[in-house]
Amino acid sequence: MIQVFSFYLFAALTILSAVFVIMSRNPVHSVLWLIMAFFNAAGLMVLVGAEFIAMLLVIVYVGAVAVLFLFVVMMLDIDFAELRAGFVKNFPLGLAIALVLLAELVLGIGAYSAGALEMGHAAAAASPQIDGASNIESIGAVLYGKYLFLFESAGIILLVAMVGAIVLTHRERKDTRGQNIGRQIRRRPQDATVNVRPEVGKGVQL
């Protein structure tokens, strides 16, 4: 009873917020509705017993990705009149894309109701079945056991992407004066000051 109620609550809120993501005129509101959708999707994950995935969804998507979206969107200077200006011109294209998506949806649901596709069970045989293990343990056993090399290559691809992004956007700036904290700490009073006792009328030579 409570499961059914929560499922329909989370599912309805997910769809509703997803609709508002594309309906709202203000991009910041769109991102906030997107966050709402992520959050409710996490709720659905908890309902099917995948609490680890749910927490990761919140930590990664809500906690990091969406913050960056929000960051970027908030910085934009939005002119609403300009946003609406190209509506008539772009309408046919938008309509065409919508029709293609609709056709795909109808096709997909039609094919699904005709019977599930036989995809084989290659993975099922070798993956370890741990009875009574928590989410984290089962995922860890599969990810760091059977799929270790795939997992590591994914990590290497991400590392390369990260290094690439840094190299592409990095620019050496000569005019900034960076702070070398080690040098500052090593500096002693005698390095920076001198005590002189000049004769009267002679002045100091620095």
Added chain:
Amino acid sequence: MTEFFMNLGMNYEWAWFVATICGILLIALPLMLGVAMIIYADRKIWAAMALRRGPNVVGPFGLLQSFADGLKVFLQETIIPSAANKGLFLIAPIITFTVALLAWAVIPFNSGAILADINVGLLYVLAISSLGVYGVVIAGWASNSKYPFFSAMRAAAQMISYEVSIGFILICVVLWAGSFNMNEIVQAQKGTVLGFINGFVANPLLFPMWVLFLISGMAETARAPFDLTEAESELVAGYQTEYSSMAFALYWLGEYANVLLMCTLNAVLFWGGYLPPFDWGPLYVVPGFVWLLVKILFFFFIFSWVKATVPRYRYDQLMRLGWKVFLPMSLLWVVLVSGWLMLTRYGGAV
């Protein structure tokens, strides 16, 4: 607690429902009282270190000062700037306050005294603490004013930066405890060092991680010396600039509830939570929540002490500390801890 209500003649669903509501109230109400007293304590400690008296007028020793302040903001008018985005402007403090209360659901106050004893307790805490940034960012944007906006940008960058290293620090703790469950993490600390010291902090390999966690916790909750989000010399009052009345009070309460949560996490993850400092029979006579409370207050004193004595960081220094010092160090420690555990506990090769 569910059994207690079932004995009163309720069926399981109702007993669970009532027990959970009671549990929430049992956590939230003392927490609010604790926040009120901790604000008073913070001001008193700060005053003592600056050779001032601090609040001393309302009630004996000024003990009721926080309640007087609460009454004051309650009676004030809520001013909404005409250019502000009204809905978001009002939602923002509610988010901050709610999120500050949410994470307490998985804190073990005694063995068994935990509202939600879930497998992924620590991940839940991480998830909730990553939500905290939204209250600040939305406030900064919805105020439609430049200082709150600057503050929101700073807060977002700061919280994301330090969450990364906090994540790695927590991974070290989880590796050693072998569980994400908060209760099991506390139990794993029983006699963990030399067989009689309760607490990962006494472990030479985890001690540096505790130091990092304490500092990152200050940065994560935007406490001094990392309070750049409300640096009054640059940003008026930061993201709270346009807020007044109860909306302001919600930020205030939420902020201190978060500070208390960080102190509690310090106690639970590194100092043995509700366990006494030493695994010695007579010490267990004192109830667990008393030990936890003592530890929380100790850490809060450290937080206040730092606030009163350390000058505010500059923004580039803050980022440098987060990304160039804490992140590589915690990453290295994940490798060290997992390598050590692989050598000693899990028997060398896989």
